[in-house]
Amino acid sequence: MDPPISVTLVHRAPRPATYSIEQLFEVIREAMPADIQTTVIRAPSPRATPGAMFQNARACVKADPKIAHIVGDVHYLALACPPQRTIVTVHDLGMLTAPQSIFARGAKRFLWFTAPLRHARLVTVISEATRNALLDTVNIDPGKVRIIPNCVAPQFRPRVAPPRNSKFRLLHIGSTPNKNLRRVALACRGLNVTLRIVGRLRPSQEQILEEAGVCFSCVSDLSLREMVAEYHQADAVVFPSLLEGFGMPIIEAQACGVPVITSDLEPMRTVTGGYALLVNPYSVEHIRWGIVRLMSQPRLREHLSKAGVKHAAAFRATEVAEQYAELYREVARCDRC
Structure with missing residues (x-):
């Protein structure tokens, strides 16, 4: 029997009231099939200054992931990982639509999208709309961009009956x-x-x-x-x-x-x-x-x-986890070639 495939999920640094991505991938981790073994590392700094980005990249290199999956909005950390064994998930392009200078937008486009996504072996997006927006914005190979939707946590279950609210x-x-x-x-x-x-x-x-x-x-x-x-x-x-x-x-x-x-x-x-x-x-x-x-x-x-x-x-977690697991298997197979 082949040993489990080792995958490191790379999260952004914890920030107050900003945890939806982390919750999502914790649910996915718990639903992973037995042949996938996942660990988590978190970027030490939430800042986007050159010093903080270097600190985060150094932590990523130190972790030495067998397969790296950048799951939060720290896409630039893909550049600190082996290109043939790195996956980046893009949730949206909201950071490029926020009011900012032309220089700031251009720097973000390059460091968060163009450079890391060209570097990574595979890119996942959570919807067809995000895929279209990404390919309109960044010149990368469309064949490396895969759609895997978000999952819903098992705690979200049907209620017994509709509420009886006065309004x-x-x-x-x-x-x-x-x-x-x-x-x-x-x-x-x-x-x-x-x-x-x-x-x-x-x-x-x-x-x-x-x-x-x-x-x-x-x-x-x-x-x-x-x-x-x-x-x-x-x-x-x-x-x-x-x-x-x-x-x-x-x-x-x-x-x-x-x-x-x-x-x-x-x-x-x-x-x-x-x-x-x-x-x-x-x-x-x-x-x-x-x-x-x-x-x-x-x-x-x-x-x-x-x-x-x-x-x-x-959108059950088991369905979505299996889609990610298949990507990890694909990367692992190619790495052995």
Whole structure:
């Protein structure tokens, strides 16, 4: 019997309230088949200064991975790993779309994308939309880019029954600009809803919510168990995001049996499997239409709930872990050649 294939997962440094990637790959690790043996190293520094990047690269070299898988947004660490035994996962290209100087954007494009992705043997992305955006941005061999979706943690299970809230409870995940909270707040004006927001609100966002007269509450830094409870207590999830690499809240909500309103954009459109209410995220009126439709049609809510649970089963951790395992086997076979 061949010995287990040894894989080192390289994470970014721990940062407060930024752990979704780490949680995701911990779930994948636990679901790995027996022939794959994984360990984890974390970059020592969360900073992106030359000194900190050198410190992180040195830690990566010291670990001497047999197969290195860069799983967080520290793609540049691939340059410190053997090219024929390195895989990089790209979740999105958000760092290139943030407001910044032309020089800063060019430096990030080269150090986080062009150089490490050309260096690595394989690149994985989490959706077709991310693959297209990546190939539009970086000149690399399309044949080395593979799509492996995110998985849903096993804790996200269907609730026993819909909640009995006095007001229709909408769950909104995230408070960064791409999550589109301002339009959601305006869409909720005058509706008999409670908007439950997961994320830290800026004063300007609180002001918009208050001026719209929306009944809202906010929570952040939740554990996995607490996040599952938020889904189970919601009548619907409203997620009209403007930009996502994947859109994990869609699958999490579906796995919990919660109907979803999301954007008629990629990758959200594909991720739903057709089992969500799609709206134009740039139109307050259309977002409001989606909310009112779900509020007024219990049969539609029930249909989306049941169909969503079935669709989310395709994103089980065991399915996704096997896809990564096959990549590791491919790299190991080529390394022996």
